[in-house]
């Protein structure tokens with residue numbers, strides 16, 4: 001059995017977000033890149049499944065759409081324990097573009113993990129599109145995955161409870177947090193060996209870009225907080241009515 | 248000249264940071280209060296490859312360079328300098344000396360389990376009457392033909408109880424003074440070894456420190472490291488390397504205190520504004536940052552020299568002296584910035600201050616480093 005884990009390259013969660021002058025692109029200057037947190041958990045679960053007793057998983061591949069600067073992120077995935085990496089050499093333009101690029105390298109895998117969304121643009125679309133393009137079934141919001149004597153058991157959090165599904169392969173699982181407890185810390189040997197693992201660079205396909213970004217807006221800065229003494233209820237009501245105009 | 252870290256170095260730094268900030272932080276305060284050895288953490292750090300970082304993978308080490316070692320020790324020390332001294336002693340006082348000067352047989356038998364962290368090592372040089380003056384060794388290792396007979400007491404030994412393997416420095420021929428000293432590999436459970444009580448320390452309380460008594464302990468000749476009489480030179484070379492580890496530990500204590508101070512001063516309000524807006528606090532932060540940067544650069548320089556097979560003894564003495572001294576200053580200022588909150592355990596900085604003090608004492612006091620540095624200037 002072969003597993004593919006999609007790896008998004010996203011800014012570190014503590015990044016101060018800035019945009020270019022005409023507000024149509026994110027300014028990547030000085031940004032630290034990490035594995036998309038959902039993808040990192042998916043990879044962790046894939047590794048756990050591979051290491052489990054009686055596992056029939058031969059290899060775990062990771063794939064990403066990005067320029068050479070994103071290879072550090074793929075090598076981190078290799079350091080943690082993935083066996084091989086694939087990079088489609090182009091800028092990830094929109095969800096359909098990314099899914100189409102991935103479709104050319106994602107054929108032949110039994111189980112594909114996609115994160116439910118990426119922590120940068122939060123598009124939440126690539127997983128489903130990729131399954132469609134590959135013509136395989138997919139299941140979303142997966143928070144648990146078990147392989148018991150070759151059978152796949154999937155659990156999902158749904159409104160007010162959870163659901164357990166028995167699924168066949170091939171399958172694309174769109175995972176959310178809970179799929180694994182915590183991302184793994186790579187061992188020193190893993191880090192040192194990552195460069196000697198295979199990383200294949202694939203040329204992009206011609207794919208139409210379906211969306212273009214008109215503008216980005218940062219949220220308005222929080223207004224200063226006005227404190228009202230606890231015995232000044234009347235004043236509070238006046239402020240809410242006259243200044244905040246919410247009453 | 249290139250100030251950029253490699254991708255691997257950054258990943259190693261991040262891995263150490265993740266382990267420290269995710270795991271060590273959880274029980275660091277309790278372990279400090281109870282003087283409890285971090286057994287589970289050391290096991291985890293071993294499986295990640297932190298116990299034999301610079302050892303060749305053919306002896307089960309991680310094969311890292313000294314730069315990576317500096318970065319990893321700094322990150323661990325920001326959170327838990329007790330854990331980092333256990334790691335540092337094993338890496339640079341024990342594994343380093345065995346790999347550099349041990350025979351192939353000694354490496355197979357002793358280095359492999361130490362580098363993989365299956366076992367822990369300790370380095371036994373100091374004595375009740377021989378600290379800074381390490382030449383006046385009173386512990387005797389008498390030459391009895393095919394073995395040495397060891398009698399004496401070692402003091403202040405980090406990992407004394409948790410270790411399985413000791414690297415012991417002892418006097419074989421007192422007439423030859425420091426040229427009659429030997430370094431021996433000793434199994435801790437050899438008959439005749441006993442430990443004093445766990446020292447009740449000011450800081451680094453979760454590392455185990457004991458005195459070790461030797462009474463008619465037999466050590467096979469094959470466990471001697473190097474030629475007869477090589478022990479003192481061995482110890483000095485090992486300490487040169489070890490000082491890079493302790494200097495990095497001091498950097499971590501200082502940078503950890505600085506990080507906490509920056510965060511706190513952006514939150515704590517006094518006189519209608521966050522204290523970071525008071526210039527005297529902001530300037531303190533600036534001064535602390537310059538010291539940390541200087542100290543880190545001294546460590547990296549020493550590590551770079553070591554990685555490039557150039558003499559690094561003076562550089563490591565400079566790094567150790569400066570980093571330890573500024574660690575004391577920076578952690579003290581961190582307590583000041585935290586005000587009353589800095590004086591209670593919950594905010595960590597008082598612990599960092601207690602721990603920083605030790606970096607000025609062990610592996611050669613700051614004064615001894617100045618002797619090393621000034622002798623070189625004046626020779």
Ligand SMILES: Cc1cc2nc3c(=O)[nH]c(=O)nc-3n(C[C@H](O)[C@H](O)[C@H](O)COP(=O)(O)OP(=O)(O)OC[C@H]3O[C@@H](n4cnc5c(N)ncnc54)[C@H](O)[C@@H]3O)c2cc1C
Nearest residue numbers: 370371372373378379380403404405608609610611612614
């Ligand atoms: C917690 C802890 C862990 C330790 N771990 C280990 C270990 O694992 N292995 C090990 O072998 N040792 C270990 N040590 C011992 C440590 O290295 C010694 O304490 C240190 O070298 C100082 O020796 P001393 O305590 O005998 O002080 P002394 O040598 O008595 O020094 C007392 C003071 O005199 C100063 N002084 C001494 N000589 C001179 C001089 N010529 N010029 C100027 N000033 C001088 C010193 O700087 C110091 O300020 C540890 C110590 C502690 C506290």
